[in-house]
Amino acid sequence: MDVKSAFLYGKIKEEVYVCQLPGFEDPDFPDRVYKMSSMGELTFFLGLQVQQKKDGIFISQDKYVGEILKKFRFTEVKTASTPMETQKPLLKDEDGEEVDVHMYRSMIGSLMYLTSLRPNIMFAVCACARYKVNPKVSYIYVVKRIFKHLKGQLKLGLWYPKDSPFDLVAYTDSDYAGASLDRKSTTGEGEYVAASSCCGQVLWI
Template sequence: MAFRLVAKGYTQRYGIDYQENFAPVAKIKTIRILLSLAANLDWPLHQFDVKNAFLHGDLEEEVYMDLPPGCNFTRDKGNQVCKLKKSLYGLKQSPRAWFGRFTKSMKFFGYTQSNADHTLFLKRDGKKLTAPIVYVDDIVVIWKRHGRAIETTKYLSREFEMKDLGDLKYFLGIEVARSANGICLSQRKYVLDLLAETGLLGCKPADTPIEMNHKLCEGMDQEPTNKEQYQRLVGRLIYLAHTRPDIAYVVSVVSQFMHSPNVSHRNAVDRILRYLKLAPGKGLMFSKNRDLEVVGYTDADWAGSITDRRSTSGYFTFVGGNLVTWRSKKQNVVSRSSAEAEYRGMAHGVCELLWIRRLLTELGFKPGKPMELHCDNKSAIDIAHNPVQHDRTKHVEVDRHFIKEKIEKKIIRLPFVKSEDQLADILTKAVCSRVFYDSLTKLGIGDVYAPT
């Protein structure tokens, strides 16, 4: 029987025996961008697991630990303690110490740390490119030339105890299926476990995740529901939304009532689960399009919240024809017009495109032409190009200057798109089933488990 020594980290005090305890973890959207590149360019994806990762960290603080029960180092145990030189499981700074040690090792081997995502490391030599990305103790490596990957694998195996898991197939509860047509991400097992846990495996499926024209709001005259259970379910749905953009809007809605949920809110969560029952294997498909163009769609639903009349904005972004990032979020302030709401949402979409541009530039794929951000509001587009409309833009003045600067530098373009072709519509409101499924097809969301 194997035993693991675990420190009593709950007795640590901030500023005395630990400082920072946050360990950077890979952004899921970075991983999706890498998967889109791999699908388009036929790059291999490899996975490693670091054994006992937290034991590799070097402690910067002076930390002492009581002797473990049963240890007889000396006859006089008295007030003796252990002075730790390396991190242990249980210590608050262990994740940070491990990542610091890993970063130091990668830089020593010639890798540079990405500024777009600090968990991504890059090494480029001519046409060779190797890019490991770290999520706690899981490492995914993408490479352009096989020789460099072998060198990196041997070096990491010497530095740390590693387990080679082969081609990427399962990562953080996400199933990765690769074929000649591309790469598919899904969380089928996660969905089935969630349905089994809630007793809804045999429920009647729903065709959409939320009712059209729903009236969910705070302060509804309804009896409260189990708060802890509600928060746990919504938390699990938030994680599921990493591969299911079709539930992004409704998850953002139900997460607004975490502090005081009632029966109507719980019924909305149950409807999401019944929708998942319809196709538990549905997920993202990264196709081979031989194109690395960056395109975005942004939309906003003006004064959509009946609680505080704030607008909901959302965006989709594509790299190489594949959906890589999305967001649905209620805006922080009330907008006085639909153009103002659209403009605030547009600013968020521009920020996302700029981040993608920076990441692709580091990977050696800087966009060669302005990135397109499609919007279906002509007034918002006019505001972006016209610097004189003071009365209409005084509430979004900073956003206006920010967007206009990027347009003048030819970093982005704002083409108009018809409302019926606006893909981001499903991130801002509950639409009918016809519009909903038409959008899912265009977004590349499918079910590899569906019978043919």
């Protein structure tokens, strides 16, 4: 069975013979082991679109983005240049009008699955995820802006070149003391937390 993997650039040329799964046996030949056919090139895996080219691999979630835009009715909206307004930080809104908690959680859950390939929306999504217990109208406004940003950025993904030099540079916002919600890290602990989180993302990539 020739198998192409998203993590290999060549083919595995060995032949593999396996027994049939329960319920798929040939009643006339219960002990027969069949040769499987080639599975072909990997193009779709767990919601990830994989394009294998001679010079590298491109992984994206364009189809998934289209599906969630359609699910939450954001296919005909104006786009937003950024996932979050830079001049209006997300603040606690204890007295604000409440929204449907199930809808809010569903939207956040759909966005969380995108953060591994869309690091540009990670901060905004995680900030909104902090209010899943008691969401307000002001929070859903930010979530909707993330969807509007995705509407204008459909064709994004991660490119893994094969032969060209690939120097990975990571940036992290370690100024946790500047957070308007809790202003933690007066002792510098937050910087270590931020660095640890950044390293975890680098290792995953």
